[in-house]
Amino acid sequence: MTQSPPYAPVSPIAPRSARSPLWALGLGIAALLLSWVPVLGLLLGLVAVIIGAVALAKAVRRTQSAVGLGLGGVALIIGIIVLAALGSIASNGVNAAATVSATSPAADLAGEPSIAATTEPTTKPTVTPTKKAAPTVNKPTTMAPAAEPVSLEQQNAIRSAQSYLQFGAFSRKGLIRQLSSDAGDGYPLKVATRAVDSLHINFNEQAAKSAKSYLEFSSFSRKGLIQQLESDAGDGYTHSQAVYGVTKAGL
Incomplete structure (x- = not known):
């Protein structure tokens, strides 16, 4: 009898569902390493969280799935913090530029009245019949109030x-x-x-935003929405601001 040649055992191919934990783990590590990149780290973290959650729901390699899900969540939090920090830095730069431009005209105007006030009395001396010069009257100079320094x-x-x-x-x-x-x-x-x-x-526009927000989640009459916006227990707008906001919202 002829003996059939031996064959090497074939390793089983892992199903696609078994690869999800590996993807979740790999993406979670990459998201954590790139979390300081504002958009890329955020997207990688989100994908890692989604894949890890799907793998956990299918009960496939729970340890790797949980680690990938956790790393993705941490990367998401870091990415949100980085975005918030960049937005805060940008807004601070705009405010600093606006403060400098607003204070420079006030400083120029502050110096002009004193020159006119000090030169005017000296150009018009008066002489009394007794040959004595009339006492000069110092006119009060109007100075613009100096801007108070902004504390930390x-x-x-x-x-x-x-x-x-x-x-x-x-x-x-x-x-x-x-x-x-x-x-x-x-x-x-x-x-x-x-x-x-x-x-x-612009609190009129703020009142309009509040009115639209209320109408998205509940129903109001025009009078009821105005009362909600202007009451102390509600938003605390003035009556005119509340009326403007309700009208702008289309009610």
Whole structure:
């Protein structure tokens, strides 16, 4: 009898579902290493989280799936922090440029009245019949108030206010309350007020955004929405701002 030649055993091919944990793990590691890159790390982390979650749902290699899912989540958090930091740096640069341009005209105007006021009395001397010069009267000079220096706490309050406005709409009263309350940021009331007023916010447009937000999730009459926007228990807009916001929202 002829004996059949021996064949080497063929290793089984892993199914596609078994590769998902490896993909999740690899993408999670890559996302963590590239998390400092604003967009790339964020996308890799998101893909790692999705693939890891699918692999966990299929109960395939739970350890690798869980590690990939965790690394992807950490990369997502780091990517969001990096994006927020870049946005804060960009907004601070714009505010610094606006502050410099706003203070330079005030300094030029501050020096002009004193020259006119000091030269005017000396060019018009008066002589009395007794040959004695009349006493000169010093006219008060109007000086523009010098801009108060912005403290570090004030700068932080301004950044906090800008951060809140990026994610929602606020009235002047509501934003000051958020910055100064113990449940919010805890800034002194004077610091919070000055920070909000320095941003020159268009609160009519803020009221319109708030009105549209309410109408997206609930139904209101025109009168009821105006009351919601202007009440202290609601948003705290003025009556005119609330009316403008409701009208702009189309109600």
